[in-house]
Amino acid sequence: MANGGVATAEKVERRAVGPAAAAEAGAGDPSWLRARREEAWALYEAMPMPSTRSEEWRYTDVGRLLDFDGLAVAQAPGGGPGRRSGLASEEALASEEAPVSHVGAATGLPAELRDAMAQDREGAGRVVDVDGCVVLAELDGELARRGVVLASLRDAARQGLEGVESLLATEAVPASDGKFPALNAALWSDGVFLRVPRGVSLDLPVRLARWVSSAGTAAFTRILVVAEEGSRVSFVDEILSPDMDGTALAGTTVEIFARGGAQVQYVSLQRMGRGGAYLAQQRTLAERDATLDTLNVALGGSVGRVDLNARLLGSGANSDMLGLYFGDGDQHFDFNTSQDHVAPNAHSDLLYKGALDGDSRGVFRGIIRVHEGAQQTDAYQTNRNLLMSERAVATSLPNLEIEADDVRCSHGATVGQLDAEALFYLMSRGIGRRRAERLVVLGFLGEVLSRLPMGGVVEKVTKAIEAKLRHG
Amino acid sequence: MNQPEGQMDDSPILSISGLTARVAGEPIDILKGVDLAVRPGETHAIMGPNGSGKSTLAKVLAGHPGYEVTGGSVAFRGQDLLEMEPDERAQTGVFMAFQYPVEIPGVSIANFLRTALQARLADGEELDLFDFQELLVERMELLDMDPAFAERHVNEGFSGGEKKRNEILQMAVLKPTLAVMDETDSGLDIDALKIVAHGVNTLKKEMPGMSVLLITHYQRILDHIAPDAVHVMVGGAIVQSGGPEVALELEAQGYEEYRAVTAG
Ligand SMILES: Nc1ncnc2c1ncn2[C@@H]1O[C@H](COP(=O)(O)OP(=O)(O)OP(=O)(O)O)[C@@H](O)[C@H]1O
Ligand SMILES: [Mg+2]
Numbered sequence: 216m217a218n219g220g221v222a223t224a225e226k227v228e229r230r231a232v233g234p235a236a237a238a239e240a241g242a243g244d245p246s247w248l249r250a251r252r253e254e255a256w257a258l259y260e261a262m263p264m265p266s267t268r269s270e271e272w273r274y275t276d277v278g279r280l281l282d283f284d285g286l287a288v289a290q291a292p293g294g295g296p297g298r299r300s301g302l303a304s305e306e307a308l309a310s311e312e313a314p315v316s317h318v319g320a321a322t323g324l325p326a327e328l329r330d331a332m333a334q335d336r337e338g339a340g341r342v343v344d345v346d347g348c349v350v351l352a353e354l355d356g357e358l359a360r361r362g363v364v365l366a367s368l369r370d371a372a373r374q375g376l377e378g379v380e381s382l383l384a385t386e387a388v389p390a391s392d393g394k395f396p397a398l399n400a401a402l403w404s405d406g407v408f409l410r411v412p413r414g415v416s417l418d419l420p421v422r423l424a425r426w427v428s429s430a431g432t433a434a435f436t437r438i439l440v441v442a443e444e445g446s447r448v449s450f451v452d453e454i455l456s457p458d459m460d461g462t463a464l465a466g467t468t469v470e471i472f473a474r475g476g477a478q479v480q481y482v483s484l485q486r487m488g489r490g491g492a493y494l495a496q497q498r499t500l501a502e503r504d505a506t507l508d509t510l511n512v513a514l515g516g517s518v519g520r521v522d523l524n525a526r527l528l529g530s531g532a533n534s535d536m537l538g539l540y541f542g543d544g545d546q547h548f549d550f551n552t553s554q555d556h557v558a559p560n561a562h563s564d565l566l567y568k569g570a571l572d573g574d575s576r577g578v579f580r581g582i583i584r585v586h587e588g589a590q591q592t593d594a595y596q597t598n599r600n601l602l603m604s605e606r607a608v609a610t611s612l613p614n615l616e617i618e619a620d621d622v623r624c625s626h627g628a629t630v631g632q633l634d635a636e637a638l639f640y641l642m643s644r645g646i647g648r649r650r651a652e653r654l655v656v657l658g659f660l661g662e663v664l665s666r667l668p669m670g671g672v673v674e675k676v677t678k679a680i681e682a683k684l685r686h687g
Numbered sequence: 688m689n690q691p692e693g694q695m696d697d698s699p700i701l702s703i704s705g706l707t708a709r710v711a712g713e714p715i716d717i718l719k720g721v722d723l724a725v726r727p728g729e730t731h732a733i734m735g736p737n738g739s740g741k742s743t744l745a746k747v748l749a750g751h752p753g754y755e756v757t758g759g760s761v762a763f764r765g766q767d768l769l770e771m772e773p774d775e776r777a778q779t780g781v782f783m784a785f786q787y788p789v790e791i792p793g794v795s796i797a798n799f800l801r802t803a804l805q806a807r808l809a810d811g812e813e814l815d816l817f818d819f820q821e822l823l824v825e826r827m828e829l830l831d832m833d834p835a836f837a838e839r840h841v842n843e844g845f846s847g848g849e850k851k852r853n854e855i856l857q858m859a860v861l862k863p864t865l866a867v868m869d870e871t872d873s874g875l876d877i878d879a880l881k882i883v884a885h886g887v888n889t890l891k892k893e894m895p896g897m898s899v900l901l902i903t904h905y906q907r908i909l910d911h912i913a914p915d916a917v918h919v920m921v922g923g924a925i926v927q928s929g930g931p932e933v934a935l936e937l938e939a940q941g942y943e944e945y946r947a948v949t950a951g
Contacts (some may be wrong), residue, residue, distance in 0.1 A: 264777060637750065640789040643749045644803040650841035654802060658793025658840070666792070 220356040229287035255390035256399035286433035289346035347404030347434035362412040371408035387470035406437035413448040420449040430461030442477035459490030473505035491516030503529030527561035542575030571607035647657030699724040705759035713936035719923035735920035780864030784854035791841035872908040884911030
């Protein structure tokens with residue numbers, strides 16, 4: 216691929232998560248961005264580390280689970296990613312590239328990452344991010360001609376692409392949102408800017424494959440997706456790392472704008488290895504008649520915390536919010552979700568399901584907020600947990616906050632064990648106990664995937680769950 | 688008894704003797720000494736009032752972990768059935784059609800049966816998916832089921848009759864040596880009953896050595912599936928055995944006679 220290139224290790228420097236990293240982070244950036252980073256760093260320093268005394272962090276002692284002082288940010292000298300990727304759209308235009316279908320120039324990448332990418336079906340575009348730095352960005356040439364932009368976020372900011380300055384860390388996830396939004400806004404190394412022009416439909420997904428290379432690394436990535444009116448796009452964000460003896464952080468901020476009538480899907484596949492920590496802030500803004508669906512899959516890593524806020528800003532907006540987690544060993548997954556119905560006549564439906572084995576822990580805390588005047592809101596929230604061992608723990612805290620009177624809202628939460636009758640039924644047909652348990656778990660989690668109209672993702676996640684069940 | 692053709696061996700395939708069992712952890716036996724012998728190819732009906740222990744017997748044979756065997760023995764094809772796990776029992780040829788089939792959310796019938804057949808193969812052997820698909824389609828046809836049903840999740844949202852038919856579909860795919868059918872006829876409409884009975888009879892023809900233990904409350908299924916023997920179970924034991932006429936007598940007179948005996 217014309218614009219493919221892989222970060223070379225010697226170009227990347229590491230700086231402890233601290234003032235020096237913050238000072239270096241903006242090198243080479245336009246002044247508006249440097250100012251934003253400085254302000255964000257100041258906010259980060261001013262805000263205390265979230266403690267378990269606060270409601271939102273009660274079950275995840277992030278300061279204890281994550282040793283920030285022991286982490287270093289990967290930064291290229293002179294700022295920016297270790298290897299520039301160029302603007303995918305321009306490159307593709309120049310080189311008449313064929314549709315993005317295989318790994319191409321991405322040799323030199325870790326085998327696990329290449330395997331994950333090789334499993335993918337055809338895509339409309341692909342970005343590869345190593346330790347927060349974009350090393351490859353490529354887009355289908357025809358889409359580029361039609362005005363779709365897929366670029367390294369750093370490049371997009373430097374080149375002053377429309378929408379970046381106005382939408383980056385402003386309306387969606389500003390630094391003032393909290394300690395970790397501030398940290399990301401200050402230190403992000405790179406990420407993805409995807410803009411789909413009015414009326415343009417992408418039939419195939421755009422994929423981001425991320426790799427966090429080793430213990431002690433803090434990778435900060437930002438994703439900014441803008442789907443203009445009536446456009447359609449799916450974005451799949453996969454996060455991987457090796458098994459590690461220490462901790463490595465994938466810090467992620469995701470901002471997604473679906474303008475009137477646009478249809479957007481965002482999928483996060485967290486499949487890091489042991490020692491991986493995933494801290495994500497995701498905000499989706501759906502305007503009039505837009506559909507903005509999300510799926511969060513948490514299978515890997517040691518600690519995962521996702522803060523997802525779906526905002527329904529226009530009448531007729533719709534958000535399906537799916538989540539699937541499967542923990543074993545001492546994995547800890549925490550989901551903090553909110554459905555903000557700001558406009559009347561919008562619909563949101565959340566389903567998060569988790570299976571927990573070993574000593575793992577799952578936390579779900581969700582709130583539906585129906586703002587004043589948001590009449591005819593339809594909002595649902597369901598969290599179901601399946602405990603596969605006696606030591607696993609699930610905490611489920613669904614909540615409603617309703618300031619309108621003509622609404623349909625419901626929430627529900629369950630925590631159950633493997634159904635002994637179901638296991639007996641399966642075994643009575645000749646299926647061994649372990650295999651029967653796996654079938655029940657797959658069936659339980661499968662309900663989430665059955666709602667996702669993305670065959671490739673369903674296959675990949677099912678395979679990953681099966682592999683995990685086999686090793687458990 | 689009509690001895691099936693070509694059946695040389697006349698020793699029982701299933702012998703139950705003095706079997707006592709209770710709900711695990713409870714103080715009283717539900718089965719209070721069951722004796723029963725079934726030879727290859729035979730169909731035995733078991734009738735008896737509600738709560739007399741028929742389903743308990745069926746579940747004990749299948750190895751339900753909620754029951755504890757407190758005495759007696761069960762030999763199946765010369766092996767001690769009670770020593771085996773439920774999946775091992777199934778693999779040696781025992782099949783129970785449940786009185787109350789269980790929902791398995793998210794697991795399709797096709798996937799379930801594929802897994803069950805795969806489990807019967809030796810390590811490293813792979814089920815031929817074309818053969819499987821062919822068998823499944825053929826069996827669904829036999830039971831007059833829409834092939835699309837194979838993608839439905841096991842028993843999830845099934846009507847009572849659909850659940851029962853699905854039990855017989857599984858039986859027809861897994862081809863057991865001993866089929867224990869616990870009130871498969873209850874909940875089936877008249878047409879469905881005929882279809883299911885036809886399915887069972889077809890299987891019996893295919894596999895002349897297959898034995899059937901048919902638990903029922905009604906004569907009408909016995910009009911379609913002719914029993915070689917009929918047993919009456921009351922209070923956890925078999926109190927009478929005979930030919931098909933026993934069922935006809937029960938149909939006419941009910942269990943009054945037996946109640947008097949056990950109560951007195
Ligand atoms: N798991 C259980 N827990 C408590 N009691 C049980 C359990 N299983 C069976 N029993 C009791 O044992 C007795 C026999 O039950 P069983 O289900 O075997 O009867 P049945 O002959 O199949 O009745 P029916 O004709 O109504 O199906 C009943 O009194 C029942 O309540
Ligand atoms: Mg019964």
